[in-house]
Amino acid sequence: MTYSTGPILPRYRMPREGVHPPHDSPEYKSTRLRHPQQPLEFIPQRLGELTGPVLGEDRVGERDHDLTRQHDDEPQGQRIIVHGRVLEEDGRPVPNTLVEIWQANAAGRYRHAWDNWPAPLDPNFTGVGRAMTDAEGRYRFVTVRPGAYPWRNHSNAWRPAHIHFSLFGRAFTQRLVTQMYFPDDPLFFQDPIFNAVRDEKARQRMISSYDHSATLEEWALGFHFDIVLRGPEASVFEDEEDDDHE
Numbered sequence: 001m002t003y004s005t006g007p008i009l010p011r012y013r014m015p016r017e018g019v020h021p022p023h024d025s026p027e028y029k030s031t032r033l034r035h036p037q038q039p040l041e042f043i044p045q046r047l048g049e050l051t052g053p054v055l056g057e058d059r060v061g062e063r064d065h066d067l068t069r070q071h072d073d074e075p076q077g078q079r080i081i082v083h084g085r086v087l088e089e090d091g092r093p094v095p096n097t098l099v100e101i102w103q104a105n106a107a108g109r110y111r112h113a114w115d116n117w118p119a120p121l122d123p124n125f126t127g128v129g130r131a132m133t134d135a136e137g138r139y140r141f142v143t144v145r146p147g148a149y150p151w152r153n154h155s156n157a158w159r160p161a162h163i164h165f166s167l168f169g170r171a172f173t174q175r176l177v178t179q180m181y182f183p184d185d186p187l188f189f190q191d192p193i194f195n196a197v198r199d200e201k202a203r204q205r206m207i208s209s210y211d212h213s214a215t216l217e218e219w220a221l222g223f224h225f226d227i228v229l230r231g232p233e234a235s236v237f238e239d240e241e242d243d244d245h246e
């Protein structure tokens, strides 16, 4: 392994307690097996980490942001538009950031080898997309509303409908992962992933809002979801080791 040299770069402030989910959330059973048992040790970042791979805008294809146009026919389900901005804590937009999403289909099933519950796969839906933020930090996806799905974490356990989000900065060490939920989901009360975020206001920031101005007549419902990187209004981010299909 090669270590970078040069000055250590300043570290970001640690988030407030209660905003990000704890490493060990006993109600979320699989975290028992994969949360760190020892205190975390921060590896200093130097210029080498940040001048590594750079994600070029040309890697994003024309249909990557439109999950309803990646196959011969349209997927089943309620067509939706999910849009918002990526922002710094002072409201400055974050341009040229790669935003990736993955989600279950309208029946609540992922196209994933480990997902085999008896809900139908959709031959016209892969469930992954990506987009770059523009100069104003805006991103936009067209997709279908994902269904809820069971996950055996506890008795009669169902995940509320959600879309997974990943954001890259300008290097692979700058990745943030979160989930977006839909307003008024009746399954929030029993979901240990959603409720692992102890801070009520932070939980609310994971929920998108219905956006009538983004809704297209006779076409698709609009939902708005801003992602704030730091500060008191910061979005909730997950550890990457929890970044599976749950």
Ligand SMILES: [Fe+2]
Pocket: 104, 159, 162, 164, 244, 245, 246
């Ligand atoms: Fe999921």
